[in-house]
Amino acid sequence: MLLTPVTDFFGFMGEIGIFGARAIRRSFVPPFELKETLNQIYDAGWRSLPLVIASGFAFGIIIALQTRSEMESFGAGAMIPQAVSTGLFRDIGAIIAALLVAGRVGAGIGAELAGMRVTEQIDALEAIGVDSFKYLAVTRIAACVIILPILTLILNFAGLLGGMLVDTWALQMSPRAFIESAFQAMSWSSYVPPTAKTVVFGFLIGTVASYLGYNASQGATGVGRASTRSVVYSLLLVMVSDVILVKLTLFFFES
Numbered sequence: 001m002l003l004t005p006v007t008d009f010f011g012f013m014g015e016i017g018i019f020g021a022r023a024i025r026r027s028f029v030p031p032f033e034l035k036e037t038l039n040q041i042y043d044a045g046w047r048s049l050p051l052v053i054a055s056g057f058a059f060g061i062i063i064a065l066q067t068r069s070e071m072e073s074f075g076a077g078a079m080i081p082q083a084v085s086t087g088l089f090r091d092i093g094a095i096i097a098a099l100l101v102a103g104r105v106g107a108g109i110g111a112e113l114a115g116m117r118v119t120e121q122i123d124a125l126e127a128i129g130v131d132s133f134k135y136l137a138v139t140r141i142a143a144c145v146i147i148l149p150i151l152t153l154i155l156n157f158a159g160l161l162g163g164m165l166v167d168t169w170a171l172q173m174s175p176r177a178f179i180e181s182a183f184q185a186m187s188w189s190s191y192v193p194p195t196a197k198t199v200v201f202g203f204l205i206g207t208v209a210s211y212l213g214y215n216a217s218q219g220a221t222g223v224g225r226a227s228t229r230s231v232v233y234s235l236l237l238v239m240v241s242d243v244i245l246v247k248l249t250l251f252f253f254e255s
Contacts, residue, residue: 016233019214020207023138031131036139044105044140045147049154051100056088056155059096060162063087068166081173084163085182086190093156094194095242098201100155101148102234106209109140110230113213114223122214137210144206148198193252197245204241205234 067083113136116122125132164178173181209230216222 016208016211019137019211020141020203022133023141023207023210026131026134027138027142029134031134033135033139036135037142040139040143041147044101044108044143045151048101048104048147048151051104052097052151052155053158055096055100056093056158057162059092059155060084060088060159060164061166063092063159064163064166079181080167081163081178081182082185085160085186088156088159088163089186089190090194091242091246093159094152094198094201095238097148097152097155098198098205098238098242099235101144101151101202102205102231102238105144105147106205106230106234107227109144109206109209110213110216111223111227113137113140113210114216114226117214117216118219118222133214137214140210141203141206144202145199146202148202148205149195152195152198189249193245193249197242197249200241200245201238204237208234208237 063084064080067080067087113122116136122132122136125135160179160182164175164182167173167178168175212226212230212233216226218225
């Protein structure tokens with residue numbers, strides 16, 4: 001009896017893995033549904049910009065305020081810009097962006113596809129000869145993969161702006177000096193791997209949300225369950241994958 005939840009969980013993960021592998025394979029087979037993919041990029045990416053910018057700006061201010069008291073007590077106030085940039089670009093920015101996308105976009109995908117499934121709109125698409133899996137699932141997964149690295153970079157620079165405003169106000173540091181100090185201790189390995197791993201995050205979020213919505217049932221209850229579970233399972237997989245990706249990044253780029 002105790003093994004039943006465990007086996008159900010791993011069975012569920014296996015189904016998501018098969019769903020994701022099928023989406024990757026079908027993404028290279030025409031028709032490519034570029035128009036629908038662009039629509040999803042606009043809906044998921046452009047409409048998420050205000051939330052991402054505001055969150056990044058706020059987190060940059062928080063990091064600067066938290067580190068300022070500690071740094072100044074050791075006489076290292078000049079290193080606050082490096083602390084802000086390193087904290088954002090190396091990992092925090094990617095995780096925050098993934099959490100925001102999972103909460104906003106993942107829940108939306110799950111609810112939208114679940115609503116289409118329970119109202120038989122997906123069956124209607126298939127009846128007129130449309131590949132519903134490719135038109136609905138693959139396009140949304142591709143949109144998540146494309147937008148998350150872009151949103152991560154925007155969030156990082158918004159956070160850097162927030163930290164710069166705190167330092168220019170509290171330490172009377174010029175914006176130019178802040179930027180030069182912020183990027184002084186950073187190399188390409190500080191930008192590329194943390195941003196590149198968000199491609200994996202986007203794939204996981206899009207796959208989980210699309211799977212749960214595409215295979216929803218039980219009417220309105222199923223729609224709510226698909227939306228909630230999309231966020232929960234996406235966040236769980238993002239956290240687990242981040243641990244693995246951080247270890248791989250340290251192994252290949254920091255050794």
